[in-house]
Amino acid sequence: MTERADVVIVGAGHGGGQTAIALRQAKFAGTIALVGDEPELPYERPPLSKDYLAGDKSFERIMIRPAAFWSEREITMLTGRRVVMVDPTDKTVAFADGGSLGYGTLVWATGGSPRKLTCAGNDLAGVHSVDISADWHRSVSAK
């Protein structure tokens, strides 16, 4: 496993993925590690709740870049790894499943998740929130 990267990006979503892409486009030659707690490589969320669920697009077509892109640009993908601690003195991040990774520069791109309504009526039919669940990850890996 990579023990240190010049740039460590935590959050392999749209923001994190695009940061790594932009660094290489700007000819950044240092090492880059993209860390994400989801098992998938970075994918676009907007078509997830539209074209993908409607069956109009495959998962491959909503990926931000094809799998080969990341290795060709020497971007180390650490998927399925959740960062639980940042030590800014030692410049390391620690993972939930053990181990740590040193960084020169840390980019925190962990996005957000929906806050569910707590008011009366939050359980009425037709009130929904869209969240990325374990079921969704299982449905992708089953395909």
Ligand SMILES: Cc1cc2nc3c(=O)[nH]c(=O)nc-3n(C[C@H](O)[C@H](O)[C@H](O)COP(=O)(O)OP(=O)(O)OC[C@H]3O[C@@H](n4cnc5c(N)ncnc54)[C@H](O)[C@@H]3O)c2cc1C
């Ligand atoms: C189903 C759906 C449909 C959407 N449709 C639209 C739309 O039509 N139009 C629109 O403008 N916006 C839409 N959005 C919102 C848009 O996709 C988000 O604004 C955008 O994805 C935010 O990008 P981000 O990189 O900041 O965060 P995210 O895409 O949320 O990525 C953050 C990543 O960091 C990971 N992460 C979090 N904490 C850790 C940690 N401690 N360690 C490791 N990894 C971690 C998360 O699992 C996630 O993969 C939609 C969102 C969803 C979920």
